[in-house]
Amino acid sequence: MRPHSLIRADLVTAAVLLSLGLFVVAEAWRMPRLEERQINPLTVPGIVPGLLGLVLVAMASVLLIRSIRAGGLRSRSDTEEAAGEGDGSSWRRLGLTAALCLAYAAGLVGHVDFRLATGLFVFAFVALFEWNPGQSLIRHGRTVGWAAVQAALVALAVAVVFQELFLVRLP
Amino acid sequence: MLDGLVQLADAVAHFAAWSTPFNVLWATLLGIVIGALPGLTATMGVALMTTLTYRMAPDQAILILICMYVGAIYGGSRSAILLNIPGTPANAATSLDGHPLAQTGRAGYAMGLATSASALGTIVGLLCLAVFAPMLAEFALDFGSFEFFWLAVFGVVISGQMTSLEDPLKGYIAGFLGLLVAMIGQEGIHAHARFSFGVADLTGGIGLIPALVGAFGFAEILTVMKNRRAELTASHVDRVLPRTADLWRYKRTVGRSGLVGTFVGVIPGVGEDIGAWVSYAAARRASKEKEQFGKGSMEGLMAAETGNSAAVPGALIPVLTLAIPGSAPAAVLLAAMFIHGVRPGPLIMFEAPEFVFRVVAMLLFATIAITVLGLAITRVLLLVLRVPREKLMPVVFVLCVIGPYAITNRLFDVYVMLVFGVIGFALREMKYPMAPLVLGIILGDILDKNLRRSLVLTDGDLGPFFLRPISMVLWVTTALIILFSIPAVKAAAGRLAARIRGRGD
Known part of the structure; x- marks a missing residue:
């Protein structure tokens, strides 16, 4: 059983990673295709970052769904609150x-x-x-x-x- | 066999200079001290030393780095035994039995056993390196762009899986974040600056060394200062020199752990800590005194220390033959080799076969040094562990600032170190492993170039990616690893296996 603080941290991280992944995909899409240099379109600079961004979006989505299912959106109980204070x-x-x-x-x-x-x-x-x-x-x-x-x-x-x-x- | 011995003798003779024993001794001692001090890891030690030795002759610089690496992985056993805090992550399994031995007044003997086990483990590993590296290099000659692409994907996935067994998703995420970091800066085919946002410094990309000093140095300083202070278990030490009878009794454990550690070391980005755990688990399964494990078992201690030390030469096998690191410190060593003009990879047995045997010789020197230093200066190292972290950590941080600056003379690299330190600390607090991140930074370029080259070769046809024999093995293994990391699939496979066993009975 993971502590609530970690589940909440996973939820926030998932949101950050999802945003990062979408940003990477958008940036990769906007990268120049270098048509003027007549390069092979399969070697455009954005292809690999775009694919990596998509994988990150997929993994962040799994983390997000998992954290929500584990109760990441629920507020902490009083005992968990006290335990979460830590040292x-x-x-x-x-x-x-x-x-x-x-x-x-x-x-x-x-x-x-x-x-x-x-x-x-x-x-x-x-x-x-x-x-x-x-x-x-x-x-x-x-x-x-x-x-x-x-x-x-x-x-x-x-x-x-x-x-x-x-x-x-x-x- | 005889040819190998001749080459090894040549390699040893190559280092016949007064500077060799001097460099071996101080570098190994510094490595042991760095490894022994909680918060200072082998990765950080090798990364910092890379920056400080880059003006030295290549052979001596790499010798220093290898001695530092071997020394640090061994040195971590000191704090595992005396403080119950592994000096490096590789010594976590050592503390399970080493610390209980110290609590019963046998700290000295535990340190002696750890020294012998580390030396024996490194010897098994270096023998495997000498035998298998040439074979693997020959096999790797069949690797084309397709295979290198899949090897990069496989490396990130297996590293993510093995370093984060409880939650592989976090391991994968760390690995892919590393791959994305490698995308920053000019790419290698059309020289387009990606994700540089007009900042000139970002055009050159993120340096591996500043990133590693941040993730393993600054992040560790933050962790050490956050944690409670550790207490020394033993203020004096008993007999240190291990009895031959004890070493002979555990010869099978040493042999098994050495081979297991080396094999785990070969797997990309997995490294010494997993090498120790897998060896420890294998030794417990095979042991006649299972119930003693975790309560001060000498066999358990020896298995853990043999396993992590054998993983060091193991991690160097893919470095030399595929230019893919087996562990995080090996990643730094790979970067250092490139800095010094050595080009590891499948062609190494054609271009510089002598270098492989020089690495074996370097490991041999480091083994001798840890044995001599480990058994001789036990009491001095006790004093080192008494240095308060409040006095030590600011000095370490000063080194973390000097190191990244030393190679490029850019303040930008100091800022990279800071950013990676803060991100590394946050990720570590949330249980993300660091090794896949490091591997991702190294493999990013390989993945990028080889995917695009392959697509050009096939004109967009994906068939060869999946149908070439080595590619097929790599992608099927990768797919199975990911599939079996899904809890529902794992549970279903467990139920199926139980049903089959039930029918068999």
Whole structure:
């Protein structure tokens, strides 16, 4: 028996995949047939994406029907609701990880010096995840201090190892 | 036979340089550490290392990647035994018996057995590679466009089926999503840019390495940080070196698991995790001590570790002979071979027969390295497992950013990694397997070109697609796999089989 949250997730995914499949089919249909180059019509660029799109539409439809039959459109009962809440702290950790990683890779990298960006990211990651509100001031200081040391070491080591040893260009 | 041995000796001699043992040792050790750390997989390790070694000489670069691959699949047994968390998905079956052994104070011995089993499994696999790869390459010379088209379809379907046995539909969907990803960018016949929407970076297509670093690196970091922290079961280790009597007692299990693991490895996109499970199931069926399985059975532990390690050379057999990967890390290795100018495929035994035996030699070096390192540095690896994830994961993510950028020097590839990381995490949370997606990205181009070429050859006639002998075997097998994944058909077949058995009694 699959949990209701997974059935609901399947329903939403099926809708997304169905839309994606239809979009792919439409785009494939709109692709040029290259008649001016007098190519064999059986080799037009849209033929394979179009077929793949149709297969995706078929599979998404099966997933959609299956999820509806399994009760994906029904609202959850109270007990399922409580069970579905899960561990709030794990979602907080996930959100923080995603936010930090995206801010670093999409925001800082390429816009700020790579060593500085890496140092800031590692410092923020370690300090925020090891921060314990119940700790004494000295402990807080130690956590932040060690995070800064690790950040500096990683930023320097990455620059030296990859640029000098592996001859890799850094972003 | 003698000819094969001579070629192997030549291959070993080819690597006679001081850089070889140095590279073998550090790459295998790094592989073991990556495999042992939950959240870092063999695929991610090989993908990252591909980006960092692409300026090296081809032979040494591929040697490093193979050592990393073998090391990581073996290294995952450490965390399976000590943390009850498989370091890589390939070690899930190992934790069933390895962890109970650790709980009874025999963690060291379990690690020693896992080391021996992994080494023996790799040896069985590499022997099969040396014997069967030339045969398969010769057989593959009969493959034309029709066969390669069906092989691509078969690969995606069997990979989807075997990596998602509970819900094959999700496996198929993952595979076809991979095929669609491969459609992005300029196609190989008329150079038309598909699905690029005027974005110049998309015209070049989605790189396999950035996509894999995202799906196996960033997605894993998100998963590890979401999960609860794992506790080490053993803080000290007992005797590590396995007794010869124990190894001899399980010789049949090792032989069977080695062959089963290799065979599963050969199946496109299935890989080490399924190799371990199938070997484990086969060993339990044949065992005299079935009731011990899952409670700390040495036989179960050895079957799982032999199976996953044998699947590594197994997965390289189709890489070398058909240019189709047997597993996700093998897909990266295939990409790395192309980067380094090696052209695997049916012609390999004509164009570069020595390369096949060099791969066998590389696997042999990696086997020696895992045996030596695995038995010698058990205590050091315990320390590695104590590194808190809060300190480790930001460093891993930094590597995930550097890796995709390293090959093309484009920030676009970093963004591809991010997008695939988020999508990979979401799909994994909803129980979609990743291996068919990877295989789909690799096979997309093969499927596309060969379908269109075949249609031109037959002028639109579909007959040869279904009537040529090898094509027929491939499409009939594919159709049966899909048919039997439908619950109603499976149930009807079960009822029919029961009725026939009933009549027979």
